[in-house]
Amino acid sequence: MLAIVRQTVLELRPHAAEEAAIHLHSVLDRDLGVDSLGRVELWSRIEREFGVRLPEALFATADTPRDLLEALNAQTGVAAESAPLADADGAAAVADLATPEQAQTLMEVLDWHVRRHPQRCHVRLLGDGEGSDDISYAALQQGAEAVAVGLQQRGLEAGQRVALMLPTGRDFLFGFFGILLAGGVPVPIYPPMRLSQIEDHLRRQAAILGNAEASMLITVSEAKLLAHLLKPQVPSLGGILSVAELSASQGSLRAQPRQAGDLAFLQYTSGSTGQPKGVMVSHANLLANLRAMGKALKVDAEDVFVSWLPMYHDMGLIGAWFGSLYYGFNLVLMSPLAFLARPVRWLRTIHQYRATLSAAPNFAYELCLSKLEARDLEGLDLSSWRLALNGAEPVNPDTLQRFAERFAACGLAPEAMAPVYGLAEATLGVAFPPLGRGPLIDWVRRGPYQASGRAQPVAPGSADALRFVCCGRPLPGHQLRVVDGQGVELPERTEGHVQFKGPSTTEGYFANEAESARVRHGQWLDSLDLGYMAGGDLYLSGRAKDLIIRGGRNIYPYDLETAVGNLDGLRKGCVAVFGSGDAASGSERLVVLAETNEQDTAARRALQQAISRAALDLTGVAPDDVVLAPPHSVLKTSSGKIRRAASRELYERGEVGQPRRAVWRQLLRLVEAAVRAQAGRLLRALGALLYAGYFWALLLIVASLTWLAVALLPRRSWCRRLTRVAARGFLRLAGVPLNVSGLGQLRLPEVRVLVANHASYLDGVVLCAVLPPTFSFVAKHELAEQFVAGRFLRQLGTCFVERFDAQRGAADAEALAAILDAGQSLVFFPEGTLSREPGLQPFRMGAFVLAARADVPLLPVALGGTRMVLRDGQWFPHRGEVRVDLCGHLLADGHEWLDAIKLRDKARAVLLQRLDEPDRLRLAS
CATH class of the missing domain: 2.30.38.10 (Luciferase; Domain 3)
Known part of the structure; x- marks a missing residue:
């Protein structure tokens, strides 16, 4: 077993020396630098070598190889690999698919469910065995109320922050909601992996507790005796309590009214030193994000979510737990340690409970690829898994492809793989892919x-x-x-x-x-x-930030650089910490580059071990590589700031510590590179600024001259021809090339209705330049009342329609029908407005009703590129090509309302095929 430990350490920690002392009493993390991901590798090797299945609890409790050896020798500590899990019993029938749409706070969401189905299973907590500890909505409320009473009796006042440092389980669920019901603001912080680390862990969390001005800390009973360690550092802290202690209090709960805009909880994203950053999440933020994500993913109460994600992280807390709470679907919750100890259990749980939803960072998918063997996949059925969400760290395209290919044999649909983007500052979700599209x-x-x-x-x-x-x-x-x-x-x-x-x-x-x-x-x-x-x-x-994400955990370089820089033997202020991509793990490698004058081999080895221990103590993650470099290897700015990106490039090129060129050559290269980069940025910025000025000056000149000429010309046909020439000239002089296709469809002099998407204020100019001068534009009535625009448009024969007054709108529609009957073709922007956001918006029905009733062809026109040149709300134009695609003619099946609706849907489908933009109507539905 020690040979397996030694080989694993040497492979995982490239800086470890061959002769490093590894014995039964070596501490896995402190002495050997084996973090949580390293434990995954070590566990799998031991189980494979000895043909056993170590108990999952050992993953969190084992500190030394001796602990592992005792588990191997103890018959009670070894279990044979279990057969594939059978399907779980059918869950209780879903009572309804309704959601608490009127709820304004998280507490109102829970109340809504308790009123409608108090005994419905809300969360299934999984332990080491195959059974589950089920928690209903009523049980959650009762357990939370007991905690809330205890908090209020200990003097908690409305709005005070209460830190929550608990592992996944009943205590966390009851504690979090108990704080809310008592009127407090929960502050979830991550717990230590092992109880033996509590003292050091609490010291590291003092900065977060101090910034939050936490009045209390709810944690495991073993931490209560350590309150005196935090008192001097966190003056606001009134006590450290356990859920059991709080729940034992007698009394009744005093209701604390909360509003949508009130703070729901603080989500800390920063490290434990430096300046902590606690994202303020209100109830309104939270419910808005849950509703938006649910709409995008078509979530309802019939879904099942399997999660091992930590509850202190937004993806586990909000995406898994609060998502299940709001939509009423069943949440199957397992410990993060259970997944790390045995990744196959995640997939087996999805199989067992027929889960439809599950999420994880990229490293978790990569872990399943590297650690699961063929026998692990026997009988595995993932056909129920409709969304495998991948977020919280950079997504590797190879991971997506290989995971989909390998588990296709288990029924996983390729389109189930769904890379997503979110961050705590947006509560959770920001961008999700359309359903069924795949990566x-x-x-x-x-x-x-x-x-x-x-x-x-x-x-x-x-x-x-x-x-x-x-x-x-x-x-x-x-x-x-x-x-x-x-x-x-x-x-x-x-x-x-x-x-x-x-x-x-x-x-x-x-x-x-x-x-x-x-x-x-x-x-x-x-x-x-x-x-x-x-x-x-x-x-x-x-x-743009220097955040490192390793194994789903955020690491802030400044925190670690400060801690490492205080070690004896290293040059202070000369430490760079950065992440380097690692395709093998699907995560980032944590690299520490530190300068030292030490030359002795044994002393350098001791320094590397000290750096590893410092990193592990501070972040819970051991560095993948510790590089000791000679002085002046860590690159800095002229003001002395660490250039982490440049140091990373030096490391990845393998040039750290190599003999350097002469100083004057280095300076010359640096000056040359800096001047070239700065000159390039300035030239691009200057070019863009000059183009914008030229664009608007040209537009002002062309528009003014055209307006004056149109106002004076006696014939409408002359006005239209002149406007067409002016529009073409403006676009040509502005450097906006036109790429037109399908213009031949306008050769026949028949009456038609033309409908175009509306992406930019340039759309009208582009259509004037492209269309023959026989079309009349249809515009909103507000423009007719403007002196400049109104007179110009009237001279061109523009038709105006009322959008808000129903009677006047009907009269305008009749007038448009008469114009069609008189042989005049019309141009509509059926979206009625434009937006800076890409996408085809819902259509108004006017153009399609007219085309159907007049029995004239309808011609969709796709405008592409105008939004890129001049976006709504952004008065800074950019160079770019504009594409105009005149699609085929469409005819309504009849003259009725339903025929007009079918015509609208056909036109919309045609435009979406030609446009590189999403369907905003589908996104909103």
């Missing part, structure tokens, strides 16, 4: 992307290409945009900062105004992620 991988040219951020498509399989995974489209009621460093929205397929807004967006970070102001830009919030939009979908390309 999209974008192949782009490496050179243009790395040089200027332009995502030029290239054929799949190209050797010199980059691949990016599509994360989906914004949730209903939410918006995404990509901007440059000055906050100007970028055209599609151009990399920039991803920003979002919507009802789920946080107001900011608790007691941290500086960070809140840094990410907020008006109504928009900066995700600090990089990406681009294409066809209404978001593609993430990287992070």
